[in-house]
Structures are given as structure tokens and as C-alpha cells.
Amino acid sequence: MEQTVRDVITRLGVLQDVAVLCADTDLYDAGMSSHASVKLMLSLEDAFDIEFPDEALERETFASIEAITRTIAGIQASE
């Protein structure tokens, strides 16, 4: 799953050198804008065929690759 998340971020072109980002690197600190985080959210929904619930639509959910994979795993487990 982590590789798919990295692929989605790479395709969006919002960050450089996605392959070498640590799983817990803060993506906002790495240069992701608010608008880019919205694009990332929608692209992840397409890639994983999920819908983030309202309570997940916050900064922390998309703050790192680790946070993203944890949230997606939670959504998939509850489906």
C-alpha cells in the first residue's frame, strides 16, 4: 500500500524525490500546499476506490505517508 501512496504523490508532482521521503516525514514541511493536499486526497480516493469520511478530512490525515496508509487501512478494514 505504501508504494501505491508514493506512486500517487509522485504522479501529482507536488513534491520532489518522493522515493527518498521517510514514511514519517511531514509532507507539509516538505512543501505540500493546502491545494495540493486536496488533490492528493481525491487522487488517493481514486487509486484505492475509497471515500475518506468527513472526520478524516483534516491536516493530520495527509501529513505523512505513514498517516495516509494508516487512515486508508482503517477505512478498508471497516468496509
Place this chain on the structure above:
Amino acid sequence: MIASQAELTQQLLNSGLWISSKVNGVFGWGQGFETVISALDSRITQFSEADAATSINFPPILDRSILTRTGYLHSFPELCGSVHSFCGSEHEHQALLTAVEGDADWSPHVKQTDVALTPAVCYPLYPTLSGTLPEDGVLYSLSSYVFRHEPSLDPARLQAFRMRENVRLGNQAQVVAWRQLWMDRALSLLTSLELDVELDIATDPFFGRGGKMMKANQKQDEGKFEILCPITSAEEPTAIASFNYHQSKFSSVFEILLADGELAHSACIGFGLERCALALFSTHGMALETWPAAVRQELGL
């Protein structure tokens, strides 16, 4: 007892303060209303003059690339006023007229122009500041009509209205302190006008589910505060002034630098002049001559 939206609208129309246009959220203004708008604008501008803010103005249209470059269409697509005009031949003109005379949608016959309606007074300012700012940054006072496509029966939610803004660019500490100064000033001024106001953290009406994230980010960053006043509801007071800290959002797009080469930070503070006037009329009544003497004195009326 606070008047409902419909009651307040009727009172404004009956007293000649407002003139109906038959389009929701679009009104004309009578003399009495304009007197109060001018008085408010002058009173606010006294602060700007004391600060030696540079006074400039733009028309209520702007280069539409400013909206695309700043992400306006990402955040507020439903509010945007895009300007289109006929650019065709005589034959194409006949097709346009056929649509017009048939009361049909004529949009297939017009083309997008280079301009859009200004959604916020400060937008046209930023591109003019590309380059390096003076040592202490810059300070501007400006006013214009702005457009938001949000037709509504709420008299406080207009499609076209005037904002008096002040804009500061400098380093983070300068800009944040300046925004705080204006929050204190505005609360003091509006309280002296005997309005029941409060300051609260706020968010912009970002579009869609992504907008929920944008709002969460903005709140976390304390990007926006508003002064609220009951106009047609005590439970849901209306924002009549806003205080916005953009960090380096605009300066990164337009490459506005400080003297030390770092990106500038920016903030704007804006008074919705029609909303401030509405707050006064709804609080003190439709007849200016019956307003409290202290309020009229503060406004020079």
C-alpha cells in the same frame, strides 16, 4: 427583537434605503444608505491615513490570470464571476441574436475575456508588488466593489458589495502584529457605534469536501478572524469585518521579496461596508435621525 431576513429587506425597501433589482442579492442604494456607507468609509480611512497607508484603487475587474495563479478556482469556483463577450462575425452575431430573442442561453455564442470580476479588493494589488519591498515593507488602503456569485434572500449576503481593505506586506512578526492592531481597532470602533460585536476565529467558504481540509488548515494556522454582529439572527451573527493572514501565499506566486531576500508575508483586513451599514440600521433603526447621538457623532453624521 431582531428582524428576520425578509422583514429587514422589506424595511430597507419601504424606507427607500434600498432599491429592488428583482435579482436575489443585487440592490440599489438610496441616499440615506449611501450617507452611512460614506461615513463608515471615512471613519475607517482615518486610521489608514494616520498609518500613512498608500491609498490606491482598482476597478472591480481584474486580469483573470490572477485568479488562476492564486488558486481561486480551486477554492471558490462557485463564487467566481467570469466575464464573457461576443467576439464573432456578422453571421455569428445573427446566431447570438436568435438565442437572445428566443430567451435562450446565449453562452455558446460568447467567449471568455481576459478579465474577471474582482472577488476581493486586494487581489489586483499583489502582482504590482513583484520584486523587492522597502526595508519596512508596505502598507496600502484600497476599496472597490467585489463580486461573489451567491444569490440569496439574506440581505447581508449580496452578490456585489463594497469592501474597504488595508493590506500589509512585511516580515511575519510585522504582519501578524499589524493584523492584531486592526482587530483591536475595529472592535473598539464598532463597539463605539453601539453594535453588539464579537471577534471569532473563522474560515473561508472553501468549496467541496477538499474545502473541509482547507478550512481545517486555515483554522489551525489562525489564518482568519472575523468580527460578528447580529443582523438578522442572534444565534447566527453575520461577519462584518475580516482579518486575514496569508503567510507567503501571495508573495510566493508573485515573487514579492523582503529586503533580506526572504519571501514577504501578507495580511489584509476588510470591512464589508454594506454589512457594517446593515448592522447599524438593523440595530439603531431605519431613521438616521433617531440613532443615538454618540453613534452619529462618531460617524460625523
